[in-house]
Amino acid sequence: MxxxxxxxxxxxxxxxxxxxxxxxxxxxxxxxxxxxxxxxxxxxxxxxxxxxxxxxxxxxxxxxxxxxxxxxxxxxxxxxxxxxxxxxxxxxxxxxxxxxxxxxxxxxxxxxxxxxxxxxxxxxxxxxxxxxxxxxxxMFTYHSQHEAVRRLLADGAIGELRAFSAAFTIPQLPPDDIRNQSGLGGGALLDVAGYPIRAAELFLGDGLRVAGSVVRHDAALGVDTGGAALLRTAAGVTAQLTFGMENAYRSSYELWGSTGRISVHRAFTPPAEHRPVIRVERPEGVEEITLAADDQFARVVGTFARSVLDGTDDVPPGSGHGMRDIEPHARLVDAVRRNGS
Structure with missing residues (x-):
């Protein structure tokens, strides 16, 4: 290359x-x-x-x-x-x-x-x-705040991971927005739902299955406007996900462990100047870790360019944004759609 x-x-x-x-x-x-x-x-x-x-x-x-x-x-x-x-x-x-x-x-x-x-x-x-x-x-998978969370998990900051929850919801869009156009591939499932689903994959790994889902539809627009899904790993770790295009704004996730909890807000679309705060709750108290600002779009472009220029055919496994992640993610979206019908 x-x-x-x-x-x-x-x-x-x-x-x-x-x-x-x-x-x-x-x-x-x-x-x-x-x-x-x-x-x-x-x-x-x-x-x-x-x-x-x-x-x-x-x-x-x-x-x-x-x-x-x-x-x-x-x-x-x-x-x-x-x-x-x-x-x-x-x-x-x-x-x-x-x-x-x-x-x-x-x-x-x-x-x-x-x-x-x-x-x-x-x-x-x-x-x-x-x-x-x-x-x-x-693009959110490139932001350094999620790698910081993964390090905390690997270091046992909250013990053994038991459950994950995430939400990405935005206020109602104008009727002529492309996300409200069924002929252009609109709908919440193909837009905002992908973020919490991909986040669950990032932290819970391969092999997620859909245990149940609900998908709301707007008959007048002809698109789905929101819903929820319950995913699980083979070991029984659960992921509760909420998505929607007619809600108050929310962009966050939480991880519950055997000894504590990690919370991240502005998780999916942080501005480049935003300094993320990771909240870690444990029996001995609450710690808030403030990170440096990071531009996830700059990271996307830079990683893509370097991967091509260096002759690699994929980005690092487990990063959440490699070619190996594309098909499993799409299968999960399809399963949420089928179960929620």
């Missing part, structure tokens, strides 16, 4: 390898968080952004100092792009991920990677068969 990199020079004359990145679509998440991180990363060269609307493409290109492209296919076919970032509506992900992989491009895609587990598995298989990196962007 290293021969795909575009070399520039540092002031001292040493070469700097850079990943040449193209963007499919002009989504808000790309404008607000991902592309600012990309242009700030010295290992990334933002080459072009594509839209089906020439005016939108031009606006994005001027904002981020890259080239506008009219039409997604024209960008995917370009030979001066090594990797593609896909922030399109969920229903369009699978088609353009596949097109990008078949064109020899590595892919960083916003979640969900696909609308169902079968399609997700086919995309992972295609990426592996072509030696390409495919990453589903659950």
């Amino acid at each position: 290293t021969d795909e990199a575009h070399d520039v020079r540092r002031p001292d004359g040493a070469p700097v390898r850079r990943l040449r990145l193209g963007v499919l679509g002009c989504a808000s998440i790309a404008r607000r968080r991902t592309l600012p991180a990309a242009v700030a990363d010295p290992s990334v060269e933002l080459v072009a952004v594509a839209s089906r609307d020439a005016h939108k493409a031009g606006q994005f290109a001027r904002l981020f100092g890259c080239e506008p492209v009219l039409g997604y296919e024209r960008l995917v076919e370009r030979r001066d792009i090594d990797a593609v970032y896909v922030p399109l509506p969920a229903a369009l992900h699978a088609h353009w991920i596949e097109a990008s992989l078949r064109a020899g491009k590595h892919v960083l895609a916003e979640k969900p990677l696909a609308m169902d587990a079968g399609t997700a598995a086919k995309l992972v298989s295609l990426a592996r068969s072509r030696g390409l990196l495919l990453v589903e962007n659950y």
